[in-house]
Structures are given as C-alpha cells and as structure tokens.
Amino acid sequence: MAQAIEQQTATEILNETGAPVIVFDRVKLAFDEKVVLRDISFTLIKGHTKIILGASGSGKSTILKIITGLLRSDEGVVWVNGSRVDQLSELEMMPVRADLGMIFQEGALFDSLTVRENVGYKLFEESDMPMDQANRRVEEVLGWIGLAEYIDRMPSELSGGQRRRVAIARAMAFKPRILLYDEATTGLDPITATTVDEEIIKLRDLEHVSSIVVTHQLRDAFYVATHMAVVGQDGKVKIVPATPAKEREAEFIMVRDGLICFEGDADALRNSRDPYIQTFLS
Amino acid sequence: MLPFIEKPLKNAALEVQEYVRMVAATFHGIFTRPRYRYDIVQQFDVIGVGSLTVVILTGFFTGAALCSQSGLTLDAFGARPIVGRLVSASMIKELGPVLTALMLTGRIGSGIAAELGSMVVTDQINALRALGTDPIRKLVVPRVLAGVLMAPVLTIISDFVGIVGGWIVARFQLQVASGVYWSSVTYGLYTQDLWMGLIKPFVLGFAIVTIACHVGLRTSGGTQGVGEATTVSVVAGSVAVIAADFFVTQVLIVLLY
Numbered sequence: 001m002a003q004a005i006e007q008q009t010a011t012e013i014l015n016e017t018g019a020p021v022i023v024f025d026r027v028k029l030a031f032d033e034k035v036v037l038r039d040i041s042f043t044l045i046k047g048h049t050k051i052i053l054g055a056s057g058s059g060k061s062t063i064l065k066i067i068t069g070l071l072r073s074d075e076g077v078v079w080v081n082g083s084r085v086d087q088l089s090e091l092e093m094m095p096v097r098a099d100l101g102m103i104f105q106e107g108a109l110f111d112s113l114t115v116r117e118n119v120g121y122k123l124f125e126e127s128d129m130p131m132d133q134a135n136r137r138v139e140e141v142l143g144w145i146g147l148a149e150y151i152d153r154m155p156s157e158l159s160g161g162q163r164r165r166v167a168i169a170r171a172m173a174f175k176p177r178i179l180l181y182d183e184a185t186t187g188l189d190p191i192t193a194t195t196v197d198e199e200i201i202k203l204r205d206l207e208h209v210s211s212i213v214v215t216h217q218l219r220d221a222f223y224v225a226t227h228m229a230v231v232g233q234d235g236k237v238k239i240v241p242a243t244p245a246k247e248r249e250a251e252f253i254m255v256r257d258g259l260i261c262f263e264g265d266a267d268a269l270r271n272s273r274d275p276y277i278q279t280f281l282s
Numbered sequence: 283m284l285p286f287i288e289k290p291l292k293n294a295a296l297e298v299q300e301y302v303r304m305v306a307a308t309f310h311g312i313f314t315r316p317r318y319r320y321d322i323v324q325q326f327d328v329i330g331v332g333s334l335t336v337v338i339l340t341g342f343f344t345g346a347a348l349c350s351q352s353g354l355t356l357d358a359f360g361a362r363p364i365v366g367r368l369v370s371a372s373m374i375k376e377l378g379p380v381l382t383a384l385m386l387t388g389r390i391g392s393g394i395a396a397e398l399g400s401m402v403v404t405d406q407i408n409a410l411r412a413l414g415t416d417p418i419r420k421l422v423v424p425r426v427l428a429g430v431l432m433a434p435v436l437t438i439i440s441d442f443v444g445i446v447g448g449w450i451v452a453r454f455q456l457q458v459a460s461g462v463y464w465s466s467v468t469y470g471l472y473t474q475d476l477w478m479g480l481i482k483p484f485v486l487g488f489a490i491v492t493i494a495c496h497v498g499l500r501t502s503g504g505t506q507g508v509g510e511a512t513t514v515s516v517v518a519g520s521v522a523v524i525a526a527d528f529f530v531t532q533v534l535i536v537l538l539y
Contacts, residue, residue: 068412094414102412108405125318126414170413 019046020079021178021210022067027076027086029062036062037073038258044178044212047249049204051221052214053280054255060214061105063255064180067212068102069093081178101171102180106187107163109155115142115166116151122174141169145199161192168199172207179203181213185220197223198239205229205246206237218281225250225266254280301496304422308492311416311423321424329390329425329491330432336385337436338443344377345369345444349451353458362456366463367470369448374471374479378441380527383486386433387519391494394425395515398498399508407499422495426488433487434480441479474538478531485530489522 022044029037036059044050054060065071066078069085078086083096109118116138117124123134142148145165155163164184171179181200185193197220203209205228215221228242242250252269254262254277262269262277269277311317352368398421401407410417445467452458494515501511 065408070408070411090411090416097412097414100412102409104405104409104412106404108409110406110409111400111404122413125420126316 017046020044021046021081022050022212023077023079024063024066025077025079027063027066027073027078029059029066029071029073035258037066040076040255040258040260042253042260042263044210045249046177046210047204047208048210049200049224049250050212050253051225051250052212052253052255053216053218053221055216055280058255059258060216060255061182064102064182064212064214067180068097068100098174099176100178100180101174101176103164103167103171103182103184105183107155107167109163109166109170111155113155114151115147115153115155115158118155118166119169119173121170127174137173141173142166144202145169159192161188161195164188164192164196165199168196168203172203172209175207177209179209179211181211181215183215183217184213185215185217190219193217193220194223196220197227198229200224201227201239202229202237206231221252222266225252297496297500300500301492304418304496304499305492307418308422308426308495311419312427316419318420318424321420322427325424325428326432328393329386329428330435333386333389333432333436334439336389337382337440340381340385341373341378341440341443342447344381344440345373345447346451348372348377348444349448350455353452353456363458363462364466364470365452365456365458366445366448366466369452370445370467371470371475373441373444373448375475376527376531378444379437379479379482379486380523382437382440382483383433383490383523383527384520386429386436386487387490387494387516387523390429391490391515391519392512394491394494395498395501395511396508398495399501399511402499402501403504403507417499422492422499425495426491429487429491430484431487433483433490437479437483477538478534481534482527482530485526486523489526490519493519493522 020043024040024042027037027040028035040059040063042050052060052063062071066073067080067085069088069090073086076086077084080096081099085093085096088096110121113121116135119141120134120138123129123137124131127134129137139148139151142151145168147162147165147169150158150162150166155166158166168184179200184200185196188196200211200213201224204211213221213224226242226247227239228246230238230240232238247267248265251265252262253260254269256276262272262274264272270281272278349365349369352365353362356362356365356368398407401410401421407417410420449460449463452463453460497511497515497518501507503510
C-alpha cells in the first residue's frame with residue numbers, strides 16, 4: 001500500500017515541469033583496482049539536456065550504462081523516473097528501461113535484422129502492439145529522420161551516419177521520455193554529425209524528450225546546446241539559434257578522472273579559467 | 283596464496299560461477315515466459331537442418347571405415363559374417379553420439395561463440411538489454427533447446443547412415459550377404475544399447491551449446507577476442523564431449539546393464 005502511494009506520488013512529481021528525471025547522488029564505481037567513477041552527482045531535469053564531456057576513458061559512457069542498469073554502481077544512489085535503479089535486478093529494470101532509449105557508440109544495430117526490424121524491434125518483440133500499427137510507427141519514425149527509403153536495407157548497406165540515425169530511430173520508436181546518446185557523432189564527418197545533432201535537438205524540443213548527450217566532440221556539444229527546433233509557419237521544422245532561456249536548459253558536465261570538474265551552461269564553460277577545461281576547449 | 287596461482291584459480295572459479303548462473307537462467311527461461319518462438323524455430327533449422335550434410339557424411343564414412351577395419355580383424359577368427367553386429371553396436375553406443383557431437387562442436391559451437399561474441403563486442407547484447415530483452419531468453423534458450431533436441435535426431439541419422447555405409451562395404455568389399463549383415467545388425471543390439479545411444483546425445487548437445495553460449499557471452503577484447511572465443515569454444519566443447527561421454531557411459535552402465 002505504502003509502496004503504491006510512493007509510486008503514485010513519484011509519478012505526480014515527474015509529471016510536473018522541472019521535475020528531476022535522473023538523479024545521480026555520490027555514485028562510485030571501480031573495476032578491480034581501476035576506479036572509473038569516484039564521486040559523481042548530478043540531476044537531469046525533465047525536458048532538459050545534460051551534455052557530458054570528457055576525454056576518452058574518463059567514465060562518460062559508464063554513467064549511461066549505470067542509468068540503463070547495464071552496469072551497477074558500487075556506492076551511491078541513482079534515480080531514474082522515480083525508481084531507484086542502483087538496487088534493481090535485471091528483471092526489475094525492465095519497466096524502467098521501457099521509458100529509456102539509448103543510442104550506443106557505432107549504433108549497435110542488429111546485423112541480422114533489416115532497418116525495419118531494427119527500428120521496430122521493441123514494438124515487434126516486446127510489446128503487444130498490432131503488427132500493422134507497429135509497422136506504421138516504424139515508417140513514421142524513419143520518415144521523421146529522413147531514411148524512409150532505406151527501410152528494407154540491412155545495416156551493412158548503410159553509411160556510418162545512416163547507422164547512427166537508424167539507431168536514434170530505434171531508440172525513439174517506442175516513445176521513451178529519456179534518451180541517452182553515447183558518442184552519437186564520433187567518427188562522422190561534420191555534415192553528417194550536424195544531421196545527427198539536429199535529430200537530437202528535434203527530439204528534445206518537439207517531442208519533449210529529456211536527454212543526456214555523452215561526447216568529446218565540442219562542436220556537436222555546443223551545437224546541441226545553442227540551437228533549438230521550431231516549427232515554421234509553413235509547417236516545416238527549422239533549427240535556429242536558441243533563446244537565452246532555452247540555452248540554459250542545456251547544461252554541461254565535464255568529467256575528469258571519475259570526478260565532475262565542471263558543471264554549468266555553455267557560456268560558463270566557454271568562460272571557465274580552469275586550465276584543463278581551457279586545454280580541452282582549445 | 284601465491285599470486286601466480288591465486289589469479290588463475292579465481293578466474294577459473296569465476297568462469298564456473300558464471301557458467302552455472304547462465305545454465306540456471308536458461309532453465310528458468312525455458313519454463314517461463316516470454317518465449318521467442320521465431321528464434322527457437324530458426325535455431326532448430328540452423329542447428330538441425332544445417333548440420334545434416336556434415337553429420338550424414340561423417341556417419342557414412344565412419345561406418346564404412348569401421349566395417350572395413352573390423353572385417354580384417356574378424357577374418358582372423360573366421361567371424362566375418364558378424365561384422366554387422368560390431369558396426370551397429372559401435373555406431374549406436376559410441377561412435378554415432380560422439381562423432382556427431384564433435385561435428386556439432388565444430389560447426390555449431392564455433393558459430394554460436396563467434397555470433398554471440400561479435401554481438402558482445404559491438405554492444406548488440408547491451409542494446410538488447412536496453413531495449414528490454416533478456417539475452418538469455420532471446421539468444422541462449424533457443425540455441426540450447428535446438429542443441430539438446432536436435433543432437434539426438436542427428437545422432438539417429440548418423441547411426442543409420444553409418445550402418446548403411448557399413449553394409450555397402452560388407453556387401454561389396456567383404457562379400458557378406460545383405461541378409462546376413464542386416465540380421466547381424468539387429469541381432470547384436472539390445473534395448474540398453476539403444477538407450478545408451480539415445481541418452482548420450484541429449485547430454486552432449488547440452489554441453490556443446492551451453493559452453494559455446496557461455497564463451498560467446500563472456501567475449502571481450504574486440505575482434506581478436508571473438509577469434510579467441512571461437513577457438514576456446516571448439517576446444518572446450520570437444521574436450522567436454524569426450525569427458526561427458528566417458529562419465530555418462532559409466533553412469534548408464536551402472537543404471538542400465
């Protein structure tokens with residue numbers, strides 16, 4: 001009874017504007033002798049974007065894996081959509097994952113499935129949605145990211161950028177409220193990377209998805225933080241420079257040696273006098 | 283404890299622990315929902331139908347060679363006409379199950395380890411979990427079911443083809459009349475022998491597939507790791523087949539004879 005009331009209260013809080021959808025509180029993780037996360041605390045607000053920067057091996061991707069329950073922290077508390085995930089079993093994580101979409105490095109598309117089957121995987125395999133409805137949703141999502149004509153191709157027939165966009169489509173097909181991007185633009189040329197960035201912006205601003213973007217690509221990080229998506233009078237989606245209020249909804253975190261060495265908006269990051277950050281930005 | 287002993291021992295204990303956990307999760311997955319029916323049917327096709335050619339060829343030539351060799355030995359005792367009895371007993375009790383299992387290790391064990399290993403190193407397993415799918419139910423359960431149930435079927439086919447191979451050699455090389463050969467085949471067989479030949483493949487099929495799945499899912503280290511996983515799967519699977527065959531034989535001798 002008490003648990004049901006707690007869950008109801010959590011759901012009510014999460015429906016409010018400015019509700020915390022992901023909370024990391026003093027999270028620590030080590031693999032044997034190697035400490036990956038020393039003491040990580042942050043909060044992702046509903047509808048906002050958290051951009052996690054850091055050098056390779058600094059523990060950025062590990063944070064996303066802890067959120068999705070793919071890894072379990074040694075210490076600290078992790079809340080996702082009102083559920084404390086650091087204590088949940090694999091089976092108990094399934095309902096939490098229903099509202100989480102993750103885009104992996106290199107896409108992690110299923111080699112043996114077509115684009116349609118990849119994008120609709122969760123709808124076909126893990127939901128009771130009728131087949132025709134699921135197919136319509138797949139076509140809708142692929143149309144949205146501009147890859148409708150590739151629906152029957154195999155992942156091996158796609159370019160790197162197309163694979164990332166299909167991975168985004170797969171993550172958004174079941175309409176999660178939180179999307180986690182793990183190096184979604186790494187290894188892509190600037191034009192393709194911008195296309196992926198624009199998908200991230202559109203999902204955030206038009207679908208109201210809360211997102212965490214892990215990257216070490218500064219150009220993409222600032223592009224996502226300083227732009228917004230609007231629907232023009234002609235009904236077309238445009239990517240325009242963000243208003244100051246919108247810009248503040250994107251917050252940067254810099255991770256260094258398993259610790260957060262900076263937290264703030266794009267302006268604060270640019271103006272930081274920290275030598276490490278200045279080296280990173282240069 | 284000495285560090286150079288401690289680490290390998292800990293690693294071995296960890297592997298055993300993870301293997302047992304995977305097997306327990308597999309049994310849980312077999313008897314509870316959700317089940318991925320399409321994947322199960324697909325694996326029956328891949329493991330069963332896909333292995334048919336190699337099993338038929340192996341069985342045929344083993345039976346033929348066995349008959350040829352046995353004919354020479356039996357000649358020394360003037361017992362050539364009972365060559366069918368020797369072929370059928372050897373094929374059904376020992377060679378059929380073991381050789382079929384070894385062929386499956388090479389063909390299926392390596393394939394499973396390579397496929398699952400590639401999925402691990404390219405984050406596809408993590409993607410499955412993130413999409414709400416239990417990789418054990420989706421990937422391991424169908425393969426284990428197919429391996430356990432198709433190994434006996436393939437063994438029966440291998441046994442039959444081996445005996446047919448023996449008949450061809452007996453008829454055309456050893457000049458044993460067909461009627462003599464076939465009556466000798468059935469005369470030398472007891473119900474216990476049939477049980478021995480039928481029970482073994484269930485155990486061997488289970489060992490091959492669970493080892494391959496375990497090794498595949500524990501892959502690390504990129505494409506090099508996938509190569510290593512494939513090798514380990516075949517080596518460990520082959521040794522497990524030979525060892526399991528010995529122990530199952532001992533148990534069944536006590537129980538059946």
